Amino acid sequence: MRVLVVEDAVALAEVVAEGLRDQGMAVDVALDGLTAAAKLDVNAYDVVVLDRDLPGLSGDTLCEMITRRSERAMVLMLTAAGSADDRVRGLTLGADDYLAKPFHFPELVLRVRSLARRRPAATPRTLIVGDLELDPIRRTATRRGAGLNLSVKEFAVLEALMRAAPGYLSSEALLEQVWDENADPFTNTVTVTVGRLRRKLGDPAAIVTLPSVGYRIDGRH
Amino acid sequence: MRVLVVEDAVALAEVVAEGLRDQGMAVDVALDGLTAAAKLDVNAYDVVVLDRDLPGLSGDTLCEMITRRSERAMVLMLTAAGSADDRVRGLTLGADDYLAKPFHFPELVLRVRSLARRRPAATPRTLIVGDLELDPIRRTATRRGAGLNLSVKEFAVLEALMRAAPGYLSSEALLEQVWDENADPFTNTVTVTVGRLRRKLGDPAAIVTLPSVGYRIDGRH
DNA sequence: CGGAAGCTGTCATACCGCTGTCACGTCCGG
DNA sequence: CCGGACGTGACAGCGGTATGACAGCTTCCG
Structure with a gap:
């Protein structure tokens, strides 16, 4: 945010x-x-x-x-x-x-x-996409009911992607939403953070890469 | 509704x-x-x-x-x-x-x-032509419900043709829409990309060639 | 005060698949 | 039979992506 x-x-x-x-x-x-x-x-x-x-x-x-x-x-x-x-x-x-x-x-x-x-008219209190659940107020995230231990950035990236679901976000869009204006536009920290997030989310893969386009949460689980 | x-x-x-x-x-x-x-x-x-x-x-x-x-x-x-x-x-x-x-x-x-x-307007977000379905928001494309794994260019070509349906697009029009303005005008990359796209779409043929004119999606399936 | 642990961004590297070019074969109309 | 348009396989270059290692920093705790 x-x-x-x-x-x-x-x-x-x-x-x-x-x-x-x-x-x-x-x-x-x-x-x-x-x-x-x-x-x-x-x-x-x-x-x-x-x-x-x-x-x-x-x-x-x-x-x-x-x-x-x-x-x-x-x-x-x-x-x-x-x-x-x-x-x-x-x-x-x-x-x-x-x-x-x-x-x-x-x-x-x-x-x-x-x-x-x-802002976008009455979003629910918890975000649910597939088997992922995220509570922005309590700052908790779970997958299949199991708690996830996410860092601040990882949480913010997951939240942004879940809000965008079923749409996708480009790396640039993520950088804009999650990092502030001092972020180096040539950084690859988005890639790295998504990678770390993926590892914590475990299998099956919940974040799909759309090459040259962006990332999207796969809600089919 | x-x-x-x-x-x-x-x-x-x-x-x-x-x-x-x-x-x-x-x-x-x-x-x-x-x-x-x-x-x-x-x-x-x-x-x-x-x-x-x-x-x-x-x-x-x-x-x-x-x-x-x-x-x-x-x-x-x-x-x-x-x-x-x-x-x-x-x-x-x-x-x-x-x-x-x-x-x-x-x-x-x-x-x-x-x-x-x-309700915030259920937008018809998918393009449907024949047995082809393309969702620009999720960036997914399916044929007969089966997911297609398309590259950026292939996806863009398919999207352009589906938006043009039931009309057709010339090679030049495709080159203009999908590639940028400084594309080599003598390239045959359109032909090649359409070819690769055809292969991924499988049978029966969904893209018909209008010789010397252009390409069109066949929506009869 | 000092050390451990976690978070964050950078960098180098390996890898994979996309992309455009080229050459060649085929089809079709004239 | 010729020529143009089109389809297709091979190929090399390139760019995007993933990932491990590392350093700076903060926080926590004894």
Whole structure:
């Protein structure tokens, strides 16, 4: 899952980004509105965590820009002012959720996850493809009921592939969804991670390679 | 629109199925939970009309199985008990609508239609020409149900020809669509690739040559 | 503080199958 | 009988993919 954190207080931005990364998300940070707008043009985010007080472009303006798009990210607005009025104004601008500073970090994580889930309209709480089952919230994955011990990246790759099922994802698409913008575009870490994931999934092969095209979960089991 | 009726009372099942067929829907019937589960594995339904009292698997269990999937059908639960409690329980399990027996048939039709409308559009994602089937999303191709193991170019050629069917494509058109613009115009790689594709498709011949004109998929199989 | 263990990305390497070229054979119309 | 169009087998080059080894890093724990 790809997240953009827009927050001008560097310290806070980093704390939030790190925390979300611990949850296995690929997080980019923008310290002002203009940078944020540029990044939004280039990358496809699932959720934008947006501070309302921003240098450059105001959070409100940015929020409106985002929500006007058709394939838009979900917006979680952060604000210092927690009054009911502000809440209403924020939601009017199209923010999908609202969180007042100071906030409890676990709540932020919860809301980001729930926003991501809401995006392509009501995805179920657990992903099931063939004999694979994956719970994004509890961060558990099983095959034929047997628990899998996956690393953060492996889990994220499996989740992305299962969300795409029965479709496929190219290496580039995986790199974009699972890794953040600092990823070397010439890396072969996707290949390696898929390889390691395959080993942990065991037989029969659950991930099929479509040569020169990408990877796909085989749901026939 | 594809509908599955799961109901153990044969007479009722047939009446419902016939009535829905009169509305132009494609209706399958399952008389018990296990049969239903099997059919759900194989076919993609838009709506499942589900009796709660079932032999084999209970309606509740089946409903949970359906709603946990990602590309799921909408569920209309039928029940003898029409109490508010049951209604709540049913919806908790993920049923999308609820109808108490005995019901007026027009109401059933109405609800099925409305559920189908709520569903994110079952896209006809497969190309079908004769006995050939090609799924661009999953990147699979089959003939008479048997999977074909095609290379990138072969797949692209087959896809182009199937999209053109029942028309034809000239070698030049294929070269333009499948290969990039700086392809050697004097190459015979199209001929070769079509040849290899033919071999993988097997008998009877599915690609006919129109001498000096081009190639066409023969859809009569 | 120090060491063990796990995760992650890089690199080198081996391998496999796709791909385009070429040569040659065949078919068909003129 | 000739010529063009097409089919097909052989072949070599190349690119994509898998994988083991390794190093940097973090985390955990005594």
